Amino acid sequence: MRLHTVLACLLLLAGCGKVWNDPYPASQSGKNILYASFSERPKHLDPAQAYASDEHDFIAQVYEPPLQYHYLKRPYTLIPATAADIPSPRYFDSSGKELPASAAEVDYSVYEIRIKPGILYQPHPAFAKDAAGRSLYLNLKPDDLRDKFGIADFPASGSRELVAADYVYQIKRLAHPRIHSPILGHMSGYIVGLKEYAALIEQEDKALQPAQPGVKPQIWPSLAKHEIAGVQVVDRYTYRIKVRGRYPQFVYWLAMPFFAPVPPEADRFYAQPGMAEKNFSLDWYPVGTGPYMLTENNPNARMVLARNPNFRGEIYPSSGETEDAAEGLLADAGKTAPFIDAVVFTREKESIPYWNKFMQGYYDQSGISNDNFDSAVRVGIEGDAALSPEMARRGIRLKTSVATSVYYLSFNWLDPVVGGQGDAARQARARKLRQAISIAIDNEEFISIFANGRGVPGQGPVPPGIFGYREGDDGYNPAVYEKTGGAWHRKSIAQAKKLLAEAGYPNGRDAGSGAPLVLYLDTTGGGPGGKARLDWYRKQFQKIDVQLEFRTSDWNRFQEKIRKGNTQMFFLGWNADYPDPENFMFLLHGPQGAVKLGGENKANYSNDEFDRLFEQMKNMENGPERQAIIDRMVAVLRRDAPWVWAYHPKDYSLYHAWLYNVKPNLMARNGLKFYRLDPALREVKRAEWNRPVVWPALLLLLLLIAGTLPALRSWRARELAKA
Secondary structure (H helix, E strand, O other): HHHHHHHHHHHHHHOOOOOOOOOOOOOOOOOOOOEEEEOOOOOOOOOOOOOOOOHHHHHHHHHOOOOOEEEOOOOOOOEEEOOOOOOOEEEEOOOOOOOOOOOOOOOOEEEEEOOOOOOOOOOEEHOOOOOOOOOOOOOOOOOOOOOOOOHHOOOOEEOEEOOOOHHHHHHHHHHOOOOOOOOOHHOOOOOOOHHHHHHHHHHHHHHHHHOOOOOOOOHHHHHHOOOOOOOEEEEEEEEEEEEEOOOHHOOOHHHOHHHHHOOOOOOOOOOOOOOOOHOOOOOOOOOOOOEEEEEEEEEEEEEEEEEOOOOOOOEEEOOOOOOOOOOOOOOOOOOOOOOOEEEEEEEOHHHHHHHHHHHOOOOOOOOOOOOHHHHHHOOOOOOEEEHHHHHOOOEEEEEEEEOOOOEHHHOOOOOOOOOOOOOHHHHHHEEEEEEEHHHOHHHHHHHHHOOOOEEEEEEOOOOOOOOOOHHHHHHHOOEEEEEEEEEEEOHHHHHHHHHHHHHOOOOHHHOOOOEOOOOEEEEEOOOOOOOHHHHHHHHHOOOOOOOOEEEEEOOOHHHHHHHHHHOOEEEEEEOOOOOOOOOHHHOOOHHHHHHHHOEOOOOOOHHHHHHHHHHHOOOOOOOOOHHHHHHHHHHHHHHHHHHEEEEEEEEEEEOOOOEEOOOOOOOOHHHHHHEEEEEEHHHHHHHHHHOOHHHHHHHHHHHHHHHHHHHHHHHHHHHHHOO
């Protein structure tokens, strides 16, 4: 009887569509939930500190700066978020007299930002009040937190309207010494009074430390007490920021989380005794006005964004690029977002389980690792990418985009061999050495081997998609490439060796001493696959008879060596903060040298003509005149070769057929509000792709039954004989 029952159950399951391996609770079946993953818990979710892309994946859904980027338009276009419109700067001289926009000399600019009324914060205990209007949770004692393990354990919550003072408060937070905002140094050079305000707060904070041994003083009282000279609340919905000189890129910063509002109540709430020990902080539970709020933060398993019930809604755009309509990206034009109720991020430490779950339909989108690239994508002779037949059969879609990033090998301009020091003859020798190395390093081959073809060879610092980038003949670097037979090709190794000889190193040896030329590359090792990449680079130098040695150190030591100039060559990359060529050109601006001035010019490159052109270009509006200056700047850089222009990475992403409105926006990560799901289709496909394979169990069961039949017949015969 038991065998018959088991057999019947197996047959029943074989015929039904039940999914045995679903990693999610049955209560989520068919729900409007997006499933994604993360590998490590983001370090910071406080918008004053967060700078990494994995951190912005979360906080960009929670916080709202005054401006944002249009979801569909390219080139990247700023539009209002909480602001009523895009602020236009007004210009003034040192006496306070307003100047016309065309004025050549500007002492300071004023940006007046007016926010939309009626915007509410997400529900949060920091805003909770009793019937008499008194705060419920801003005067807690450690014992009050005994049964609190997550933000949901506070039974009451509240909200309030967003006001201009919240934006001003966040700018103040950038200056606090215990928050350590990574942009304080940069912004102190522009926002009037910010540097002085930071010094005042730091002095006050130090004075408080000995007065309260063992207890950290709270942040919010000092921030509320003092004002920044150049930041002012005008009225409930308006605030002003005074910026030194003319700095048109400042509006781009107003689209970054650094300038998102933080309510003082949040700092007060999280500053209470016992909160830090329970991981109650803005780094764990942000407080914003955006479409989603972080309701669960379990760094070892899961992070959950749920729809903010107080979000006012946002209209899906009705225009974009030419091909957007054909790709279905305008089907929801005019509808109110967000469309998805929640986003569940599950921690995945290994790429293989993650990929398998995507293929089973348990993740709605996925990147493509090197291990899985060949099974997912077919790259044609011309470099065009298409889905593999298996991906196409499943209805999976592929999106590709060139990142607003640049990877490069940098020469240290202060180095006596590869740098730009000394008299004219010495500088010319070093320049020819750098050019020879630039030719020898075959970045096309590197992209093919180590990036599965996912990259655009670099020709200068400005990536595709940023104003100033040139295509066609003007886009090639004539110091490294030449046009033959109507096409551009990397110059030959023979040409590189000729340059090397002219630099004083015929056959890779010093013409005077006969000693072999040995160059040194500082590196962190590169993680998995790092040895193969370093071996490849050594072979590139061997092509011109130059010996390459590696000096490996950990990341912190590596950064210290760059800061102090104790390097000869090193690898780095840069992701755009905002879509403007200034954000790339400043990486080679002499007055921002890393060693002497602590700036972002890690190469310590210095060229008087480039620096003069940079000062002329940086504050200009985009147009033919600015393009002409950028072209000349790029020509100077190509000749000097302070970097080996490696490549601009391509992003490849896969999306299941049930996920709509996906368009990578490389300048913003707040697009989840526009994603739309078809949960019913997802359920069908999951069942189709995860049908239990029961025939092996059935076969084994039948064999067991067949094996027991003779014994059963013998037992039955003996029983009958006894009867």
